[in-house]
Amino acid sequence: xxxxxxxxSSLSASVGDRVTITCRASQNxxxxxxxxxxxxxxxxxxxxxxxxSLQSGVPSRFRGSGYGTEFTLTISSLQPEDFAxxxxxxxxxxxxxxxxxTKLEI
Amino acid sequence: xxxxxxxxPGLVRPSETLSLxxxxxxxxxxSDYWSWIRQPPGKGLELIVYMYYSGDTIYNxxxxxxxxxxxxxxxxxFSLKLTSVTAADTAMYYCARLGGNDLHNWFDPWxxxxxxxxxx
Numbered sequence: 617x618x619x620x621x622x623x624x625s626s627l628s629a630s631v632g633d634r635v636t637i638t639c640r641a642s643q644n645x646x647x648x649x650x651x652x653x654x655x656x657x658x659x660x661x662x663x664x665x666x667x668x669s670l671q672s673g674v675p676s677r678f679r680g681s682g683y684g685t686e687f688t689l690t691i692s693s694l695q696p697e698d699f700a701x702x703x704x705x706x707x708x709x710x711x712x713x714x715x716x717x718t719k720l721e722i
Numbered sequence: 723x724x725x726x727x728x729x730x731p732g733l734v735r736p737s738e739t740l741s742l743x744x745x746x747x748x749x750x751x752x753s754d755y756w757s758w759i760r761q762p763p764g765k766g767l768e769l770i771v772y773m774y775y776s777g778d779t780i781y782n783x784x785x786x787x788x789x790x791x792x793x794x795x796x797x798x799x800f801s802l803k804l805t806s807v808t809a810a811d812t813a814m815y816y817c818a819r820l821g822g823n824d825l826h827n828w829f830d831p832w833x834x835x836x837x838x839x840x841x842x
Binding site for chain 1: 834
């Protein structure tokens with residue numbers, strides 16, 4: 617099975633900061649990666665699909681990049697609603713595993 | 723706009739069967755794949771199962787022996803059954819559409835989730 621490892625597992629930042637979260641795959645998965653944000657107490661929502669495509673309605677401060685085994689999610693200017701957990705997820709094989717998550721705290 | 727809503731008991735006794743239903747509006751369960759994902763308290767996301775209306779089904783191997791998923795097109799719903807539950811099955815359970823295009827797919831949208839607690 618393909619494993620997805622996120623780093624860091626937690627991160628502290630301030631409103632207006634730029635932050636980057638990394639997701640590494642245990643094998644080459646092309647650009648079959650999605651990113652989700654989960655605001656506390658809410659369901660996850662899709663931010664980025666296919667490694668770098670911005671989901672409709674998602675602010676442009678979110679940017680995804682990467683190919684193969686290393687992927688990043690960058691938030692260019694943190695807003696209060698961005699203090700949440702973030703998950704990467706691959707769809708390279710039929711078992712669409714998630715990373716373990718990154719908790720972004722103020 | 724597509725909307726998903728989970729329903730079912732919030733408390734299940736150990737060794738019994740967890741049963742949940744997801745009602746879909748704004749889309750047909752005859753299209754796309756439909757999935758169940760869970761999240762134990764304070765932990766990450768775990769894919770349980772997803773299926774297409776035609777019957778094509780993918781299970782998480784660790785849960786496969788206990789999981790059944792079904793689709794009821796007349797009610798535009800799909801359902802999850804998880805047998806022989808233990809405290810380890812206590813989690814928020816989400817339903818989600820696995821949509822996308824010919825090359826890629828992704829989970830969107832998600833239901834709001836329903837908390838299921840396994841306890842006597």
